[in-house]
Amino acid sequence: MLTGMATTGIPITGVVGMLSYGFVIDALAAGGIVAVVAGVVGFFLVMRGQTFAGHALSHVGFAGATGAVLIGVTPFWGLIALTLAAGLAMGLLGERVSGRDVAIGMVLSLSLGLGLLFLHFYTAFAAQATSLLFGNVFSVDHGTVLTLGVLGAVCLAALALMARPLLFATLQPDLAEAKGVSLRTVSLLFMAIVAVAVAEAAQIVGVLLVFTLMVGPAAAAQRLTTRLSHGIVLTVLLGLAETWAGIALAYQTDWPSSFWIAALSGLAYFASLGRARFSA
Amino acid sequence: MTAVSLDGVTLAIGGRRILSDVTFEIADGEFIGMLGPNGAGKTTLIRALLGLAPVAAGTIRVLGEPVQRGNPAVGYMPQLRSPIGDFRLSGRDFVVSAADGHRWGRLWPAKKDYRDAERALELVGATELADRPLIETSGGERQRLLLAQALLGQPRLLLLDEPLISLDPHRQHAVIDLVRRVQQELGIAVLFSAHELNPLLGTLDRVLYLGNGQAALGSVDEVITGPVLSRLYGAPIEVVRVNGRIFVMSDQYELERGEHLHDHAHGHGHDGHSHHGSRGHA
Numbered sequence: 001m002l003t004g005m006a007t008t009g010i011p012i013t014g015v016v017g018m019l020s021y022g023f024v025i026d027a028l029a030a031g032g033i034v035a036v037v038a039g040v041v042g043f044f045l046v047m048r049g050q051t052f053a054g055h056a057l058s059h060v061g062f063a064g065a066t067g068a069v070l071i072g073v074t075p076f077w078g079l080i081a082l083t084l085a086a087g088l089a090m091g092l093l094g095e096r097v098s099g100r101d102v103a104i105g106m107v108l109s110l111s112l113g114l115g116l117l118f119l120h121f122y123t124a125f126a127a128q129a130t131s132l133l134f135g136n137v138f139s140v141d142h143g144t145v146l147t148l149g150v151l152g153a154v155c156l157a158a159l160a161l162m163a164r165p166l167l168f169a170t171l172q173p174d175l176a177e178a179k180g181v182s183l184r185t186v187s188l189l190f191m192a193i194v195a196v197a198v199a200e201a202a203q204i205v206g207v208l209l210v211f212t213l214m215v216g217p218a219a220a221a222q223r224l225t226t227r228l229s230h231g232i233v234l235t236v237l238l239g240l241a242e243t244w245a246g247i248a249l250a251y252q253t254d255w256p257s258s259f260w261i262a263a264l265s266g267l268a269y270f271a272s273l274g275r276a277r278f279s280a
Numbered sequence: 281m282t283a284v285s286l287d288g289v290t291l292a293i294g295g296r297r298i299l300s301d302v303t304f305e306i307a308d309g310e311f312i313g314m315l316g317p318n319g320a321g322k323t324t325l326i327r328a329l330l331g332l333a334p335v336a337a338g339t340i341r342v343l344g345e346p347v348q349r350g351n352p353a354v355g356y357m358p359q360l361r362s363p364i365g366d367f368r369l370s371g372r373d374f375v376v377s378a379a380d381g382h383r384w385g386r387l388w389p390a391k392k393d394y395r396d397a398e399r400a401l402e403l404v405g406a407t408e409l410a411d412r413p414l415i416e417t418s419g420g421e422r423q424r425l426l427l428a429q430a431l432l433g434q435p436r437l438l439l440l441d442e443p444l445i446s447l448d449p450h451r452q453h454a455v456i457d458l459v460r461r462v463q464q465e466l467g468i469a470v471l472f473s474a475h476e477l478n479p480l481l482g483t484l485d486r487v488l489y490l491g492n493g494q495a496a497l498g499s500v501d502e503v504i505t506g507p508v509l510s511r512l513y514g515a516p517i518e519v520v521r522v523n524g525r526i527f528v529m530s531d532q533y534e535l536e537r538g539e540h541l542h543d544h545a546h547g548h549g550h551d552g553h554s555h556h557g558s559r560g561h562a
Contacts, residue, residue, distance in 0.1 A: 160387050164377075168382060171377050179381070222368065223367075225368065226370040228377075231369075
């Protein structure tokens with residue numbers, strides 16, 4: 001069905017045809033990079049039970065992005081600056097705040113409110129609000145792909161370096177602490193990595209739908225696998241499949257790409273619930 | 281060699297004295313049952329031995345050395361926590377995560393970490409159990425996996441924080457027998473904290489009883505007596521023995537059982553099932 005248009009004789013149609021457009025290639029590249037980074041970082045986020053903190057970070061980023069535009073800075077840098085600041089703050093407060101849904105929820109709404117205020121002051125920007133909130137992968141340019149690639153590589157490298165203490169502190173915090181792991185250092189570093197991953201995911205699916213890339217694939221994978229290594233690989237594969245299929249479907253249907261990615265992410269997650277119930 | 285020695289040790293948390301001027305020695309290879317009311321300092325003492333709680337005064341030595349956080353010769357089994365999320369992570373990967381898991385700069389465990397985990401799993405008889413997802417194991421099975429984690433790195437001293445909590449009597453005995461077998465097989469010292477004395481009778485070598493900022497270490501007959509416990513509780517205590525079981529009473533109210541109920545009422549996130557089953561004994 002994806003190639004349904006290919007038989008009409010018009011050369012640039014279908015999945016293969018869409019690859020001849022530069023903006024589509026950029027969208028697929030950006031989506032692919034972010035699917036991997038958000039998926040792997042999200043895998044640990046889900047395991048640590050901090051998904052709501054990740055969700056809130058993206059909303060803080062909304063205030064950052066709109067605020068940046070107000071002072072004449074590229075939205076992405078405003079977004080990443082504020083998610084990073086908020087992520088470090090959460091990491092510093094550690095356990096005391098990551099479990100406090102109400103406090104996090106209040107910060108989340110406050111940030112959205114602030115973002116709205118910034119938009120109000122800069123009315124010409126209002127048209128782009130939708131793109132910030134819900135993302136538009138086809139508007140990603142070549143330079144952004146490069147930025148996403150570099151930041152994503154830094155994220156994954158940092159995660160690889162802290163992988164073992166992070167896992168230890170996540171699964172057995174008391175024992176990890178006794179064995180010399182600084183829970184605060186782990187939490188701080190990890191939240192910084194999450195902040196960057198959230199900012200990346202927001203470029204693809206918008207600040208409101210960050211869950212679809214950060215949480216959906218990881219949560220589904222964790223219900224389907226019992227091995228850590230298999231879980232991470234499956235998360236990446238699911239994230240890539242959902243993102244690329246979503247972009248292709250958006251290209252075909254002209255519906256928003258974020259809708260398709262969110263739909264596929266939700267489908268995979270709820271399918272994993274059913275599958276786990278059968279096998280249990 | 282002594283496994284643990286305290287010399288005039290005072291432990292305080294936030295200005296509150298938990299232990300005052302306590303002195304005792306635990307020999308290598310001893311199985312010590314640590315008892316005492318809530319807040320007597322059982323967990324604080326374990327944390328001090330691990331180097332996680334500050335020592336306000338006195339000297340603690342562990343295996344002849346000053347306390348050192350992350351000492352590989354000390355194995356530690358923290359209180360049971362419910363796993364978060366619904367990751368169907370296998371017990372094996374859970375145990376391996378703790379094998380040299382504090383090392384930075386490595387993506388995966390090394391071969392020797394897997395070998396160490398297999399050795400520990402074999403010791404506690406959990407080789408097959410470890411294939412199953414952790415979230416599908418029972419409280420008793422999870423305690424076996426936690427014990428395997430505590431045995432990683434071949435420790436000479438095991439610190440076990442309330443391994444019997446939220447287990448029914450049958451599983452309590454299984455855990456005690458397992459710890460005893462492993463302890464004798466490896467010839468290591470064990471400090472086993474518990475709410476109730478009776479399940480441990482017949483297994484422990486000596487009792488360490490904490491209370492009122494003080495500690496008494498000795499055989500059951502030396503420590504579990506009216507005068508000693510009255511001093512530790514700061515109230516008149518009567519010790520009643522029935523059919524080889526020991527009941528610690530204050531004004532006709534059985535203390536250990538009371539502690540147990542109290543603890544359950546406050547339930548701090550141990551896995552829920554089998555709570556009710558564990559009440560009817562003591």
